[in-house]
Amino acid sequence: MENEVAELAGTALFTVNNVWMMLATALVFIMHLGFASLEAGLTQSKNTVNILFKNSIIPGIGLITYALVGFNLMYPGGEGGGFFGFAGFFISTDAAGLTSAYSEGYTYWTDFLFQGMFAATAATIVSGAVAERIKLSSFLVFSTIFVGIAYPITGMWKWGGGFLDALGFYDFAGSTLVHSVGGWGALTGVIFLGPRLGKYVGSKIHPIPGHSMPLAAIGVFLLWLGWFGFNGGSVLSADPGLVSLVLVTTSLAASTGAVGAMLASWGYTKKPDLSMVLNGILAGLVGITAGADVMSPLDAMVIGLISGVIVVFAVIFFDKIKIDDPVGALSVHLVCGIFGTLAVGIWGDLAGLDQLWNQFIGVASVGAFTLIFTGVLWGILKATMGLRVSSEEETDGLDLGEHGMEAYPDFEKNS
Amino acid sequence: MENEVAELAGTALFTVNNVWMMLATALVFIMHLGFASLEAGLTQSKNTVNILFKNSIIPGIGLITYALVGFNLMYPGGEGGGFFGFAGFFISTDAAGLTSAYSEGYTYWTDFLFQGMFAATAATIVSGAVAERIKLSSFLVFSTIFVGIAYPITGMWKWGGGFLDALGFYDFAGSTLVHSVGGWGALTGVIFLGPRLGKYVGSKIHPIPGHSMPLAAIGVFLLWLGWFGFNGGSVLSADPGLVSLVLVTTSLAASTGAVGAMLASWGYTKKPDLSMVLNGILAGLVGITAGADVMSPLDAMVIGLISGVIVVFAVIFFDKIKIDDPVGALSVHLVCGIFGTLAVGIWGDLAGLDQLWNQFIGVASVGAFTLIFTGVLWGILKATMGLRVSSEEETDGLDLGEHGMEAYPDFEKNS
């Protein structure tokens, strides 16, 4: 009888852990709608169908490729400490994965789905930066390879027990492994593509405003919501103290991120800029992601605030050097991803010079790999399929050119 | 002491099961926003208020009628094996419903609310197909009777322990009992109503594009999210292995549904069609619903892929035979609902000719009942209240005619 009771209690705990992880998965899933809304809102209405198309197909392509190769590249098992491993094609259907023998925190299926939803976000980050001029077919090929191969390889270096994990690099939920990876892929993409027509003329910068601020705001709120799962699920169990701390640090960083960006934009441009506040929320979220479980609430507020200020000046900086990123993805995901990763060496439980060095190594090695991998990939795509739509199509909009349909056929447009 | 510990452990397990089921209920609830957004997005802006009105009142009407009669028609208790039963008016307030004595997986209240949210989705499916020309009052009467009486009767045949359950018919989460039921009600409605003015002129088909692709995309993402609860909650407990498998099969079918529809539309029309990809996601979800717990991930991917291809050609087919369904509800819910139900006999743990036959019996009997019931109901409504708004009102839009207001008064419209 006693053993039965112990088993019952163990089942209850395993079940609640798994419930939390499944819900975290659902929350990460809804980030894809967040990215779709944000990206559509911050770009022109003539490219909206194209953006929604990319973002609607990415979760599907991401999950399929992750099932096929990604998951087994990222978690190859074995000794650990390495640079590369592969556990074979397709996810397993071994029944042992359904019990706490697999993990105290979740089943094999939950594990796969949670990680797969994560993986697909990396491609979505790229999508925003290359928007309004990239060929759909080339982007789809890039995304498939990026999610299926590049992301899992560097992911393995830390989360799959690879060399960065052995080194002591820390990245709780992916400031580096997800956000900066997406950011580096976006950076190489933007460089290969070049800016949108008319954005930089001589030394002048012509802002191209997004077509729907409500869509952008919906996107950011959904992303904040999704981060409850992104960071909260990265505890990998429902541990009450740890998960609830993570939700507090995450939300406080988002809060000060918003305030930091408001103050920076209000001070610098004299107008409180909504798109900056929205990106400030995201900046705070990305900034806290690497250390959400090792920061105090006050640390989190400091990191969020700095991230919110950084993002404003990063957006201005990228425009100055004519790196055209329609949605600010580089400023949010790459710059604040790097800052958040380094922050683990500066604030919180792990702070210290050694840790800061390890964080730097992680940032640099993941960055170098992703830069080279995606640079080569974009280069091959450019040489073969071509990366950019024709200037005529760009002017008319990708919705008509790529899809033959309009996002808002009922409404008159300003010309 | 030992008994107390056992009770504590039992309470913990019951509590987590019930938490999962409550959250599944919340997720099914948000499907109503998904349907509202999708339907509004895929139709014209002059009918948007009308569509939002219908979809805002349906969950309310659905829950009220389900509380009054539906729940007790669907779960009449008693011996089982029958065609009809009724446990009396209004939900019970018996205290026993609050403990695991009622069910290991949820309380009586959770049961009612989860099932009630399900019920209301059937009416919402109809709403999309009859959009842009149906009289509001007639639709509301139809919905009330459909959710309160027709849906629970066929639902009882399987889920309430009726004759289809005794027969061995399998429908995990309602490819037939929810989706095809909604689809049959939609089919009879469309036939009684006829096509929208100007849709079919002679042998020509004039596409009437939806007015907001972002709304449509928001709708589909919310529906996918909701399906985590729709299918995941249909396990009727938080069983870690089973629920997480269901989430994986559900998401993989949605993924391949999207890809299947993309390839089919790209291949057939030479343009990657966003609305087809969106419907492909839904097609995969509907297709996997009957067997989400008895399929392997690979089975799910195959079923989703086929569903995604089917939906493209079904949309084209219905247009060819002049069945005017503005949002593709018949193709998604009826056609893929039938396919998904039969798929249980073809793939997965239950596959076999006997099962396939049982699946066919279920599809046919539920279809026959719903066709006749809704046919008679639409016929009576047509003869008494009238089904269709005047052609003048249809041309001007139902928003002005039925509601005296506009959805977007600030913006210029194309005329």
Next chain:
Amino acid sequence: MENEVAELAGTALFTVNNVWMMLATALVFIMHLGFASLEAGLTQSKNTVNILFKNSIIPGIGLITYALVGFNLMYPGGEGGGFFGFAGFFISTDAAGLTSAYSEGYTYWTDFLFQGMFAATAATIVSGAVAERIKLSSFLVFSTIFVGIAYPITGMWKWGGGFLDALGFYDFAGSTLVHSVGGWGALTGVIFLGPRLGKYVGSKIHPIPGHSMPLAAIGVFLLWLGWFGFNGGSVLSADPGLVSLVLVTTSLAASTGAVGAMLASWGYTKKPDLSMVLNGILAGLVGITAGADVMSPLDAMVIGLISGVIVVFAVIFFDKIKIDDPVGALSVHLVCGIFGTLAVGIWGDLAGLDQLWNQFIGVASVGAFTLIFTGVLWGILKATMGLRVSSEEETDGLDLGEHGMEAYPDFEKNS
């Protein structure tokens, strides 16, 4: 061994309670997007950026001030029964808060975040009523002080164990403490601000229609969803019987609220009014909030129905007395908040004349304090910073005036 098993079972129960409370927190968070969408949808497109800005920064400001002072004003600890207490600046980082020693239902962090998300909703309620003419800077100062000081003081009176709690006043989830508090702050704000230009000319009322009904509907659905957490989380544990009853009463009240508002508007104005149905849903939700755990489903349906009727006539009444509330926040949150609070004395487990008197005392004392506090605060702000934008800016829209950007730059507007 036995003790270990008991501990394991206890951990499981604590963990599931905390999971529920964290998810309730996430659901309350998403209410902020609900409010943002609703408010933006029901106002003019020239003020959309301004509204989104306010609603995007409020959760951040709310959480920061709540961490700094609000939480410790609302839950000062100590003997109880009082009018005011303060446990010092900033939230604690005492490790005891992470175990069930703090509470059986949640950790200290979950407690803070859940309560903080609640607090911020009060400011959001004000935002809607003062929309389209308030200065951004003044509103931000008001919100900060309102969430940080006014809301927690009256909140303490009941939930922090203050004098209203000692008296026997009952307010389960805040019909008074949240909704009417927001409503009183909105009322004084509207009085100090005056109506929008052109709304009341002589004895004529000129309706100013909202610019996007889809946004409004998205807002209301998200608010209903959020109420699963707002009311469901107010049980302060995952208690299966209690939480599931609360979800049922909450959803049934929303349902009858919708129907009540539909019937009232259809009967009175001869047209079924979408914005009334949307506000009817909210009215039912606000109405049930004070007694969601002490009502039977039938009681809930009655309370919701009455709330839905009330809201229609309250909207008409406020317009008649030239109180200009663009989104109906006073009718929903103040009027139905008061009605719902009194309803606890009329229906359900606590009904009785004594209770009704206690409810009245609660409504009156919280109302008096909030009226005076916010009246003085608005008065000071008016005298110092000014409350209202210039009439030129109001005519051109606050988006250009306050933010220098437009919400929908691509689209032609009706002028």
